[in-house]
Amino acid sequence: MHKHILTHGPSQCPLLREGSSGGYVKKLQGMLLAAGFNPGKIDGVFGPLTRAAVLAFQKSKGLVQDGIVGKMTWTALGVNCEAPPPVNPCPTLQQGSTGPAVINLQGILKTKGFYAGNIDGIFGPITSAAVVAFQKCMGLVQDGIVGRKTWTALGVNCS
Numbered sequence: 001m002h003k004h005i006l007t008h009g010p011s012q013c014p015l016l017r018e019g020s021s022g023g024y025v026k027k028l029q030g031m032l033l034a035a036g037f038n039p040g041k042i043d044g045v046f047g048p049l050t051r052a053a054v055l056a057f058q059k060s061k062g063l064v065q066d067g068i069v070g071k072m073t074w075t076a077l078g079v080n081c082e083a084p085p086p087v088n089p090c091p092t093l094q095q096g097s098t099g100p101a102v103i104n105l106q107g108i109l110k111t112k113g114f115y116a117g118n119i120d121g122i123f124g125p126i127t128s129a130a131v132v133a134f135q136k137c138m139g140l141v142q143d144g145i146v147g148r149k150t151w152t153a154l155g156v157n158c159s
Helices: 003-007 023-034 048-060 071-076 100-111 125-138 148-153
Strands: none
Touching (some): 023 048, 100 125, 125 148
């Protein structure tokens, strides 16, 4: 009846109950198992065995035994429900950095005509030179480090 409630609140502590499925159920099952409660197969499906494990865990922690995994149960399992998930659209990058953010950076620099190397997710000397050239063109500090000001100049919304 109130399905929209599930979308509110911190995303790392979603409301789970029998019938739920997905990555968070898998995480829950793994944590229950680590705490000594057998949720059955770690398959991402919240079935009767997982519900029984949740009930036993809730009982052991003196929580309301409703079989529903909410903030109190997640917290008892050791999850910090207050911290926002770390999603930073503008991570600080410099020579030696690797990963998806570097691929994004290289793609933007290539589109703007500053980068001619491979888009490989490796921040090497060629990427560094492209960053410095872009920073010089934009009147920024030419340090080869991609921080908030450089991301913003590249047209990325950092908020």
